Amino acid sequence: MPFTLATWNINSVRLRAGLVEKLMTEEAPDVLCLQECKSPVEKMPSFEELGYGHVVARGQKGYNGVAILSKRPLEDVGDMDFAALGHARHVAARLDNGVVIHNFYVPAGGDVPDRDKNEKFGQKLDYLAEMRDWFHGDRPEKSILVGDLNIAPREDDVWSHKQLLKVVSHTPVEVEALGATQEAGGWVDVTRKDIPEGQLYSWWSYRARDWDAADKGRRLDHVWATPDIAGAAHSSRVLRAVRGWDKPSDHAPVFATFDL
């Protein structure tokens, strides 16, 4: 049975429970992966009344937090604490069709792209290197990886490649690290398989005077799949309009459908 999956950095699931409900009502993805829930699991709002009774989540007070909300049964298959940060940045679940879904919130990495001057940047690179080694050692099959990876890898994933070369999220060292992680797992970038050409963003800063008019976006949110199921993916899209909702997240949700 085909299923539609969405990934969305919600930037506080408690503050934006209403927006989650709106997305669920209007778009009804079978599986919704959230990042930056900023909530302990026991304080997460319930979306069971909208049909999302299956939840696999990790949380902590105030920061980070990831959740997989599903209309179909999920089995919790664990989490990883890459770079030993003690943060809730990954959780994985197996859908009732056997597909494993990894939901990641990769560290943003601070402002200065130099690990000697900025510990957070080093942690981001370490996190990606440990992801790479994990997937290299245990090559995934029948799996999907989604989340806020906090890197826009392609020139057309940012509003200005040249102006962002030294800005954390688009530096060559980060792009290389993300590429190595992708290659280690054999991951196919499903969004770019479906939308191979043109500028494509999933995040616009809160700090812009008019985010829509300025359109200085970056594609930080990703949907990847292993080669055995990537061919079943189609209809990828970024719901840019969601960024324009009342009291929005600074990220728009990214969708894909899999005929499996």
Added chain:
DNA sequence: ATGGTAGGTCTCCTA
């Protein structure tokens, strides 16, 4: 070159 906005553990940290 600077500062701009937003959320939560809220006068400081993270993004």
